Amino acid sequence: MKSRDLGPELNDWIKYIEDKARSYGLNFPEVCFEKVDYKEMNELASLGGFPQRYPHWRFGMEYDRISKSYTYGLSKIYEMVINTDPCYAYLLSSNSVVENKLVIAHVYGHADFFKNNQYFSKTNRKMLDEMANHSTLVRQCQEQFGVEVVEEFIDQCLSLENLIDLRSSGELPKTREEEEKLPEEVQKIKAKSYLDKFINTPEFLDQQRARIEEEAKKEEKIPFRPIRDVLGFLLLHAPLKNWQVKILEMIREEAYYFVPQGQTKIMNEGWASYWHSHMMTKDILDDSEIVDYACVHSGTVAPHPHGINPYRVGLELLRNIEDRWNKGRFGKEWLECEDTVKRKNWDLKLNKGREKLFEVRKIYSDLTFIDEFLSQDFCEESGLFASKYNQSTKRWEIETREFQKVRTQFLTELTNFGQPMIEVVDSNFDNKGSLLLKHVFDGRTLKRDFAELTLKNLFSLWKKSVYIETAGEDGKSQLWGFDGKDFLTRA
Amino acid sequence: MKPEDYSKVFTMSGIKRDHGRFKDIVSGKIRENLKKFISNGELIGKKGDEFVSIPIPSIELPRFAFGKNQGSKMGQGKGNPGDPVEGEEQEGGDPKEAGNEEGKHELEVDVSLKELAEMMGQELGLPRILPKGSHDIDSKSSRYKSIHHVGPHSLRHYKRTYREALKRQIAAGIYNPENPVIIPHKSDLRFRGWAETPRPQTNAVIVYIMDVSGSMGDEQKEIVRTEAFWIDTWLQSQYKGLQRRYIIHDAVAREVDENTFYRTRESGGTLISSAYKMFLDIIHKDYPPQQWNIYPFHFSDGDNWSNEDSQLCLDLLQNEIFPIVNQFSYGQVESKYGSGQFFKDLLEKFSEQERLVACRVQNREGIYESIKQFFATGR
Numbered sequence: 001m002k003s004r005d006l007g008p009e010l011n012d013w014i015k016y017i018e019d020k021a022r023s024y025g026l027n028f029p030e031v032c033f034e035k036v037d038y039k040e041m042n043e044l045a046s047l048g049g050f051p052q053r054y055p056h057w058r059f060g061m062e063y064d065r066i067s068k069s070y071t072y073g074l075s076k077i078y079e080m081v082i083n084t085d086p087c088y089a090y091l092l093s094s095n096s097v098v099e100n101k102l103v104i105a106h107v108y109g110h111a112d113f114f115k116n117n118q119y120f121s122k123t124n125r126k127m128l129d130e131m132a133n134h135s136t137l138v139r140q141c142q143e144q145f146g147v148e149v150v151e152e153f154i155d156q157c158l159s160l161e162n163l164i165d166l167r168s169s170g171e172l173p174k175t176r177e178e179e180e181k182l183p184e185e186v187q188k189i190k191a192k193s194y195l196d197k198f199i200n201t202p203e204f205l206d207q208q209r210a211r212i213e214e215e216a217k218k219e220e221k222i223p224f225r226p227i228r229d230v231l232g233f234l235l236l237h238a239p240l241k242n243w244q245v246k247i248l249e250m251i252r253e254e255a256y257y258f259v260p261q262g263q264t265k266i267m268n269e270g271w272a273s274y275w276h277s278h279m280m281t282k283d284i285l286d287d288s289e290i291v292d293y294a295c296v297h298s299g300t301v302a303p304h305p306h307g308i309n310p311y312r313v314g315l316e317l318l319r320n321i322e323d324r325w326n327k328g329r330f331g332k333e334w335l336e337c338e339d340t341v342k343r344k345n346w347d348l349k350l351n352k353g354r355e356k357l358f359e360v361r362k363i364y365s366d367l368t369f370i371d372e373f374l375s376q377d378f379c380e381e382s383g384l385f386a387s388k389y390n391q392s393t394k395r396w397e398i399e400t401r402e403f404q405k406v407r408t409q410f411l412t413e414l415t416n417f418g419q420p421m422i423e424v425v426d427s428n429f430d431n432k433g434s435l436l437l438k439h440v441f442d443g444r445t446l447k448r449d450f451a452e453l454t455l456k457n458l459f460s461l462w463k464k465s466v467y468i469e470t471a472g473e474d475g476k477s478q479l480w481g482f483d484g485k486d487f488l489t490r491a
Numbered sequence: 492m493k494p495e496d497y498s499k500v501f502t503m504s505g506i507k508r509d510h511g512r513f514k515d516i517v518s519g520k521i522r523e524n525l526k527k528f529i530s531n532g533e534l535i536g537k538k539g540d541e542f543v544s545i546p547i548p549s550i551e552l553p554r555f556a557f558g559k560n561q562g563s564k565m566g567q568g569k570g571n572p573g574d575p576v577e578g579e580e581q582e583g584g585d586p587k588e589a590g591n592e593e594g595k596h597e598l599e600v601d602v603s604l605k606e607l608a609e610m611m612g613q614e615l616g617l618p619r620i621l622p623k624g625s626h627d628i629d630s631k632s633s634r635y636k637s638i639h640h641v642g643p644h645s646l647r648h649y650k651r652t653y654r655e656a657l658k659r660q661i662a663a664g665i666y667n668p669e670n671p672v673i674i675p676h677k678s679d680l681r682f683r684g685w686a687e688t689p690r691p692q693t694n695a696v697i698v699y700i701m702d703v704s705g706s707m708g709d710e711q712k713e714i715v716r717t718e719a720f721w722i723d724t725w726l727q728s729q730y731k732g733l734q735r736r737y738i739i740h741d742a743v744a745r746e747v748d749e750n751t752f753y754r755t756r757e758s759g760g761t762l763i764s765s766a767y768k769m770f771l772d773i774i775h776k777d778y779p780p781q782q783w784n785i786y787p788f789h790f791s792d793g794d795n796w797s798n799e800d801s802q803l804c805l806d807l808l809q810n811e812i813f814p815i816v817n818q819f820s821y822g823q824v825e826s827k828y829g830s831g832q833f834f835k836d837l838l839e840k841f842s843e844q845e846r847l848v849a850c851r852v853q854n855r856e857g858i859y860e861s862i863k864q865f866f867a868t869g870r
Contacts, residue, residue: 043506052505057550060513063506065547148522155525159552303567305576312567386563387576396576399563409563420555444557453553468555 006035009097013284014104020283021108025358026275028111029125030086033104037093041077042067044090048258049082050131054138054250056154078296079103083114083261085125098285098292105279109272112361117267119260119365122169127257134250141243153244156457157251162419163230166263170256173223173232186212226423226438231255233424238461248461262417263365270314271361273301277315303383306396308413313382317369320378321360322353367414374410376403384410420446425469434481435462439470441477446470448480455482517548525550608728633687642682651681695730695784695817696777697722698770699752702791704741704761711824714852715790716753718822721862722788730784736773740766742796746773760796763789763833764803771811780815787816788865793823793831801836808837813846820865821849 006014014033021028036044046062047053069075078099081089089107091100114120124130142150164170186208191199227233231252235245261268277297285293301312324330328348337343360369380401386409388399400406412418421440429436435458439446451468458466459482467481479490515521517529528550566576638651656675660666666673701707701715727733737752738744744765747755770787778785795801812819823834834849841847850864851857 046506046509055508055512057509057513057516058552059506060509060511061549063510064513065549068547151522152524155552159554162554305566305568305570306564308565308567383567383569385566385568385570385572387566388563393575396564396566398566398570398572398574398576400572406565410565412562413565420557422555439555444561447556447558450553450556454555457553 006033006091010035010091010100013097013101017101017104017108017279017284020279021105021112021275024275024279026108026112028087028108028115031081031107031111032086032088033107034088034090035093036090038070038076039067041080041090041092042070044080045077049080049088049090050128052128052132052135054131054135054154055142056138056151058158079107081107081110082128083120083123083125084128085115087111087114088128096292098289099296101284102276102280102293102296105276105284106272109275110268112275113264113268113271116362117260117264117365118363119263123257123260130253134254137246137250141247145243150243150247153247154251156460157231157248159454159457160231160234160461161251161255162417163228163422164232164252164255164259165228166259166416168229169259170253172236173227173229175222175224222427223424226425228421228423230422230424230437233427234461237427239463240461244461260365263367266308266310266314266317266366267361267364267369268314269310270316270318273311273315274318274357306387308410313384316382317373317378318357318360320375321373322357324353325356326351326353328352367411370407370410370414374407379403379406420444422468429467430465432465434465434467437466437468439468441471441475443475445473451480452482452487455480455487458482459484513550516550528552608724633685635683636686637684639682639684640680642684646683648681648683652679655679655681694734694782695726695786696734696736696774697726698736698738698773698785698787700738700740700744700766700770700787700789700791701752702741702761702763702766702789702794703739703755704759704792704794706761706792706794706826707824708826711792711826712753714824714855714858715822717855717858718790718852718861719788721858722786722865725862725866726786734778738766738769738773740769744769761791761794762800763791763795764800764807767804767807767812771807774815785816786818786820787812788820788822790822790824791833792826793833795833801833804833805836805840808841808847813844816846818865818868819847821847822861822865823849823851825851825853 010033018031042063044051045066046059053059066075066077070077076092078092078095079089081087087107087110089103089111091103095103114123138150138154186205188196188200188205222237223233231248234240235248235252240248280293280297281290301309301315303309303312326349327346328334328350329343329346334343334346337346360373364372380403383401384406385401386399386406387396389395390397421442423438423440424435425438426436427433437458446468451470455466455468465481465483467479469477469479472478476491479488481488481490512521516525529548568577570577638648652675653673656673656679657666659676659679660673699719701712703712723733723735735749737747737749739747739752739755740761740763742760742762742765746769766789774780774783774785795804808819821834821837823831825831831851834851837847837849845868848865848868850861852861
């Protein structure tokens with residue numbers, strides 16, 4: 001990527017905005033700004049912000065989409081920032097000065113978030129290098145084993161890419177022994193001799209013995225308890241060639257790298273938007289620029305009727321929190337107060353808003369953020385709703401604005417990225433070495449044809465029959481499988 | 492994979508290679524097992540005269556995912572419960588950073604017909620059409636292309652003239668930057684010169700012939716309409732003066748305007764020969780075959796009234812139509828009622844005839860393939 005001189009005006013602004021941001025308490029690593037033209041921006045965007053990715057057609061597909069929608073004026077990417085240390089941020093060379101100022105302020109918000117939010121605490125900050133290594137790895141494999149062969153294997157892995165454990169940060173699944181060493185004998189609880197017979201009663205000891213025996217039986221089963229990190233499990237147990245292990249490792253690593261970003265989309269964008277709007281209006285803009293700024297800003301925070309605009313919801317909810325904590329609208333008394341007049345004029349003048357925001361940006365993810373702070377008042381004011389597809393009219397219709405239902409819907413969408421929860425249950429199913437997955441059923445059924453093709457891909461990694469336990473339209477448990485030739489269904 | 496493809500992958504850099512590979516997959520050149528995951532969306536959506544929405548192809552790898560339109564989804568905006576959610580599906584805004592949520596891959600963009608034809612040519616892998624080589628009807632076009640030392644003063648090239656004068660003055664040492672007066676001599680004068688390029692005449696006429704007998708339903712007509720639109724688009728990109736004529740027929744043929752062509756629904760029997768006769772009349776009256784590229788497109792469900800008539804059609808094709816047309820295209824739109832016999836008759840008799848392209852369009856999805864067949868030869 002060619003680096004272009006930003007010019008003195010922009011450099012001055014960067015310095016100025018950086019100082020301002022630090023003065024508000026934002027804490028971020030060095031941010032390197034690069035000016036890129038629209039072609040480079042489209043290219044970077046399709047590569048997820050990294051100048052070097054492994055060769056794969058899906059980046060080309062992304063590029064096709066992004067560059068076409070840029071060409072026809074549908075969308076324009078002003079900026080992009082990646083979570084590395086130092087942080088890299090790209091400015092579009094055709095940006096106006098106002099746009100650039102907004103983008104710079106916005107970027108410092110992101111940089112602060114990346115550094116301080118706990119969900120990012122374990123991400124690899126040298127991912128730029130890692131991605132380049134991945135690129136080299138895939139090229140080498142392709143040279144040695146053939147482009148098609150390697151690409152096909154990558155496709156198979158990508159079709160399983162979403163089967164990771166979002167609660168972990170990418171450590172490989174542990175075996176029983178690694179996790180906790182089972183005691184060989186029944187351990188007595190330490191006690192004074194005269195208390196021993198009361199504490200370590202015969203029943204208790206029997207119970208313990210039974211538990212150890214039971215655990216020992218479980219130990220024979222791999223995995224000893226259900227694992228959501230299917231990719232990790234395959235990495236450990238599937239009969240793969242060396243190069244395939246490396247590729248699978250790579251796909252898994254990248255998948256885990258992007259998890260925190262998916263988990264904090266609303267908060268991250270909300271936080272960055274909060275700071276750009278705060279700094280722009282308080283410190284940066286002069287009077288003549290305010291209309292241009294408002295135009296760009298309102299474009300990014302426009303509500304989406306078909307889904308959530310993270311910029312808008314994040315920003316609105318953060319402001320709502322700030323307001324609530326400034327006025328002391330939290331805690332038992334506030335929650336139990338039913339006097340509408342009193343609620344309306346509630347202001348304890350605590351001024352704890354900003355402090356609370358910094359705490360929120362540190363310890364919450366989208367899921368916990370919405371769970372904790374989405375209130376009925378906010379829900380109504382911001383016009384959130386749940387919509388449902390009407391089979392008879394063939395369109396999406398607003399289903400409800402009722403707080404509890406909207407909240408549940410919102411949380412459902414955020415849980416596991418709105419994807420089905422799938423676990424590895426058994427690697428010796430049917431006593432034939434078959435792999436058994438389980439879809440934790442919550443009322444939504446799996447798409448059958450896609451599930452079959454995914455099983456087929458899974459088969460090519462596992463090399464023996466693969467099954468998934470799920471539920472049919474009637475909600476009753478079903479077993480879908482692939483044995484290398486046919487797709488099977490068992491009730 | 493061939494060795495030259497192999498080297499292509501490694502020499503191209505970054506996104507160009509990925510993009511190229513994606514396009515190759517979409518066009519079916521490589522990785523055919525991915526073909527089933529490609530979604531093409533709809534091909535047509537004409538807005539006004541100029542614009543049309545074009546979907547962007549995408550490949551969705553299979554995953555464990557929930558079935559479509561299940562459960563509810565979130566939204567934000569106005570409206571009461573029961574109201575439709577306003578607006579079309581929105582594109583996910585501008586991605587400001589690498590996210591990993593799934594994007595929606597299909598969006599509609601407005602493109603002009605010219606761009607559309609280009610894309611279509613690329614997508615379908617259509618060869619450019621070689622116009623009929625009729626050298627005796629060349630037209631000439633002239634353009635100013637060169638600079639001459641002599642010529643009429645009305646074509647004097649001021650800039651070149653003064654540049655020559657400046658060069659001469661500097662060389663002679665009489666140029667004074669303080670007082671930059673430049674006076675051209677006769678030898679400095681330069682004139683625009685033109686050159687004539689012969690251009691082969693590229694006039695084309697499309698004659699659409701549609702069977703409107705009782706067995707052609709609305710669905711079938713819709714398919715014909717879509718086909719016709721794409722044919723128009725492609726040929727318009729290849730020929731400047733493109734003319735269109737429309738013939739409908741059941742037991743008798745009528746020439747109609749475009750509007751009527753798409754709207755008419757008749758009932759009754761089918762005599763295909765009537766349409767072919769009318770086609771020949773039109774051609775001989777208005778479009779002398781030596782000067783025109785002629786593209787008849789016949790759409791029917793392949794149900795002719797009698798074998799005798801089919802025989803007559805085949806004779807007409809053989810003796811009168813094939814000799815004068817660039818290509819005769821027959822599209823058989825499958826319908827519940829049609830027997831599809833005519834398609835078989837054609838193939839039986841003319842399996843060797845390269846001016847005939849016949850194909851069957853099963854349903855909307857078949858349109859894409861049939862267009863590809865129609866123009867694959869580049870005739």
